[in-house]
Amino acid sequence: MTRQISGAELAAASERLVPGSVAKTTEWTCFLKPETLRETVAALRLDPEMDLVHLTNLCGADYWDHFEVVYHIQSFDKNHIATLKVEAWDREKPSVQSLVPVYHGAWMQENEAYDLFGIVFEGHPKPYRILLWEGFPGWPLRKDFLSMPGGLQPGLNEFSGVARRIAPPVSVVE
Amino acid sequence: MSDQVKSEPFILNIGPQHPSTHGVFRVKVKVDGERILDAEMVMGYLHRSIEKLAEERTYTQNIPFTDRTDYLASMSNNLGYVLAVEKLAGIDVPERGQAIRVIMAELQRLASHCMAVGAFANDTGAWQTPVMWTFREREKILDIFEMTSGARLTCNYMRIGGVAFDLRPEFEPMVRKILADFPPFIEQLEDMLSGNEIFRARSIGVGVLSPEMATNSSLSGPVLRSAGIAWDIRKADPYSGYEKYDFQIAVGYNGDCYDRFIVRLEEMRQSCKIIRQALDGLPGGPHSTQVPLALRPPAGEAYARVEGPRGELGYYVVSDEGPTPYRFHIRPPSFINLSALREITIGSTVADAIVILGSIDIVVGEIDR
Numbered sequence: 001m002t003r004q005i006s007g008a009e010l011a012a013a014s015e016r017l018v019p020g021s022v023a024k025t026t027e028w029t030c031f032l033k034p035e036t037l038r039e040t041v042a043a044l045r046l047d048p049e050m051d052l053v054h055l056t057n058l059c060g061a062d063y064w065d066h067f068e069v070v071y072h073i074q075s076f077d078k079n080h081i082a083t084l085k086v087e088a089w090d091r092e093k094p095s096v097q098s099l100v101p102v103y104h105g106a107w108m109q110e111n112e113a114y115d116l117f118g119i120v121f122e123g124h125p126k127p128y129r130i131l132l133w134e135g136f137p138g139w140p141l142r143k144d145f146l147s148m149p150g151g152l153q154p155g156l157n158e159f160s161g162v163a164r165r166i167a168p169p170v171s172v173v174e
Numbered sequence: 175m176s177d178q179v180k181s182e183p184f185i186l187n188i189g190p191q192h193p194s195t196h197g198v199f200r201v202k203v204k205v206d207g208e209r210i211l212d213a214e215m216v217m218g219y220l221h222r223s224i225e226k227l228a229e230e231r232t233y234t235q236n237i238p239f240t241d242r243t244d245y246l247a248s249m250s251n252n253l254g255y256v257l258a259v260e261k262l263a264g265i266d267v268p269e270r271g272q273a274i275r276v277i278m279a280e281l282q283r284l285a286s287h288c289m290a291v292g293a294f295a296n297d298t299g300a301w302q303t304p305v306m307w308t309f310r311e312r313e314k315i316l317d318i319f320e321m322t323s324g325a326r327l328t329c330n331y332m333r334i335g336g337v338a339f340d341l342r343p344e345f346e347p348m349v350r351k352i353l354a355d356f357p358p359f360i361e362q363l364e365d366m367l368s369g370n371e372i373f374r375a376r377s378i379g380v381g382v383l384s385p386e387m388a389t390n391s392s393l394s395g396p397v398l399r400s401a402g403i404a405w406d407i408r409k410a411d412p413y414s415g416y417e418k419y420d421f422q423i424a425v426g427y428n429g430d431c432y433d434r435f436i437v438r439l440e441e442m443r444q445s446c447k448i449i450r451q452a453l454d455g456l457p458g459g460p461h462s463t464q465v466p467l468a469l470r471p472p473a474g475e476a477y478a479r480v481e482g483p484r485g486e487l488g489y490y491v492v493s494d495e496g497p498t499p500y501r502f503h504i505r506p507p508s509f510i511n512l513s514a515l516r517e518i519t520i521g522s523t524v525a526d527a528i529v530i531l532g533s534i535d536i537v538v539g540e541i542d543r
Contacts, residue, residue: 056394104391140226
């Protein structure tokens with residue numbers, strides 16, 4: 001079985017390689033600080049103990065007040081997988097460091113996250129909307145997509161016009 | 175080309191409506207004569223925003239969506255999704271359900287690889303004969319799917335906690351017949367293609383991927399294994415009881431189009447082996463556990479993956495204790511396997527680019543989702 005690396009182990013390894021790089025940890029996840037994200041991941045990739053060579057999955061997630069970018073990175077030789085996350089708190093212009101210089105496989109997946117969430121990946125060689133067309137109004141996978149300015153409305157065009165406001169769920173806002 | 179003769183680079187458009195792009199997929203290539211200088215992929219023609227739609231539907235209602243992403247491997251897609259939800263909710267599947275899942279996933283791999291090999295041979299110039307042969311065999315598997323689940327391609331057969339229906343009494347003899355027919359058919363196909371001079375000339379040494387590049391580009395599945403990396407989720411991270419079956423990982427050496435073809439053929443043989451073992455040891459008992467229809471998994475997240483025919487097929491599901499997933503993400507192997515397409519096509523000819531694209535075996539429904 002592929003071993004899921006615990007958050008504490010990931011945090012210890014990240015702190016050992018790049019001091020001060022961990023924002024917080026949960027049981028199976030390690031949240032990295034956005035300023036040193038690329039440096040930390042590059043170090044984890046080269047570190048013989050962690051050996052995180054294969055960026056399996058990269059995706060964004062919207063939690064109303066902030067965005068998360070989730071990285072699942074695994075090692076073939078050690079047969080373990082790590083879940084790393086980074087948070088972007090600026091709702092107007094969320095931005096995260098790009099991992100393309102470290103993993104070429106991040107190229108398309110970061111473009112997908114940019115396309116659907118509007119998360120800007122700084123340092124991406126060619127950011128563009130990979131699935132939708134340039135000029136598409138809004139960022140479709142955001143939770144408040146339907147109330148965005150210029151956002152599309154469900155149904156046919158004649159029914160659009162009245163924006164359906166979506167209030168954030170109470171439980172998420174702390 | 176001598177120094178006196180100069181040619182100007184120009185943009186050539188391949189697709190989106192073109193048989194060799196395997197769907198509505200477009201590549202803009204910049205060519206100088208026959209040589210490709212740059213390639214730009216344009217996708218999204220089939221984008222239906224399944225990830226957004228899934229946030230509005232219950233966990234059970236989302237299973238048919240997963241059919242519609244990779245429509246050539248719907249069983250594998252169903253399996254990946256229900257595994258993620260089961261991991262999230264902590265549901266155990268009965269032994270019989272697991273064995274049926276394995277049989278279905280492997281039959282689906284046979285059907286999908288039939289399509290991949292046939293279409294690839296078609297791209298290399300073996301016009302129509304191999305594709306008709308493989309379609310003939312694939313149709314028998316689709317008949318079994320239709321008998322069991324009611325649909326040929328969009329099966330919607332897996333359920334959270336098991337499978338939708340138990341097997342019919344005709345199932346076992348039909349699968350036994352396929353198991354008897356398939357190995358000779360694979361031999362025949364290999365004899366016809368791998369000894370063919372044109373086929374070899376078109377595929378050997380074309381689109382070479384180094385292991386480092388394959389790893390760094392996040393590739394998976396037969397494309398990764400053809401580059402010499404023995405990484406198979408069924409072995410490395412077994413699910414649904416794959417650890418009980420005896421099979422081997424097919425690995426290539428050179429990372430070229432021919433190796434990808436050979437790896438797929440070998441995987442078909444191994445799949446037959448797995449199906450035979452699973453069918454011999456098919457346990458009795460229930461095929462599914464009772465799961466509440468309005469399932470509300472505890473808050474948290476799960477990432478589950480299966481080895482689909484095209485590679486690592488992952489589902490990332492986040493729950494907020496509601497009846498619908500808070501976030502639903504598919505890790506599409508076809509999409510991510512295209513990461514290296516630009517790098518391996520640069521420097522080749524346009525005709526080779528078609529072969530390379532065919533050897534990666536993309537399904538556009540999965541790329542665009």
